[in-house]
Amino acid sequence: MREDINAEYKPHIKVFDTIKLSLHYVSKVILWSIFLILIIAAITLVVYVVDLKRNIETGKETIPLFNAYVIISPSMVPAIKVQDAVVVMRTDVKKLKKNDIITFDSKDPRYDGITITHRIVGIENKGTDNVLFRTKGDNNNTEDTALVNGKNIYGKVILRIPKIGYIQYFLSQTYGWIIAIVIPCLAIIIYDIIKLIKTIKHETSRLNKNRKNGNLSVPKTVSSSDLKDRNKFIDDEIIDDEILDFKEDKKKESYSNKSNKTKENIEKSKSSKAKENIKKSKKKESKKEEKYADDEYLEILRKYSEQKKNKKGGR
Secondary structure (H helix, E strand, O other), X not given: OHHHHHHHHHHXXXXXXXXXXXXXHHHHHHHHHHHHHHHHHHHHHHHHHHHHHHHHHXXXXXXXXXXXXXXXXXXXXXXXXXOOEEEEEOOOHHHOOOOOEEEEEOOOOOOOOOEEEEEEEEEEOOOOOOOEEEEEOOOOOOOOOOOEEHHHEEEEEEEEEOOHHHHHHHHHOHHHHHHHHHHHHHXXXXXXXXXHHHHHHHHHHHHHHHHHOOOOOOOOOOOHHHHHOHHHOOOOOOOOHXXXXXXXXXXXXXXXXXXXXXXXXXXXXXXXXXXXXXXHHHHHHHHHHHHHHHHHHHHHHHHHHHHHHHHHHHO
């Protein structure tokens, strides 16, 4: 019977495990990505606030110490791909050198006012206060037409985070928030409700079975903290009622087998005791018979001696 139940539920368990593993993997990736974005955002915000406060105290107007941007064009492929995020740190323009990747406010007529991330391919007016940089995208055929003034540079790229832009775009949409935040929260709540219902159902069926079996012991009260610990009542996997009934039947069979064995042992012990009692009674009877025979023999001897004495007295 056990093999039949396992064979019947094995395909369902396999499908359930596959779905569970897939959802676990996807949710783990999404959660770690969100966590990474939040960490970067938090660090950037803290540094930005501290740097802004210092600039206000000193009366200087400077760009933030750290900033982050998502790349939306393939001009820097393969070094930086579309939807990659770059973290930029404010750097002294005198320390910038050839082959550094910088983010700047472009004055190129084609991209005027757009934030661009390109590589430095040349430096002009080096050593002066008016340093100019020639830039070019790694994937572009020509250099940028306009030179970049040091005042328009936001900073040097210090970190690239691959494909983080997709997650940022996904979470910025309404459906993204619903899928990534609302649905998982609802799933967790529904899952907990189902587990609680199954726990109550399991406990109720157990109590009913105990009442039917005549076990009227008062159950222990369960506190809300105990209900939170779901492993006290059921396993992490879904418990099937038929399998539970099967286990209960098996327990009953084992109990009946034990009781039968106990009865057999009692009967054996009774039969062995009866045999011993019969032997003892036979021994007692034989002793009684022997004693009776001895008494009879003594009586005969006594009578014979009395007859003898009477004969002598007659003479």
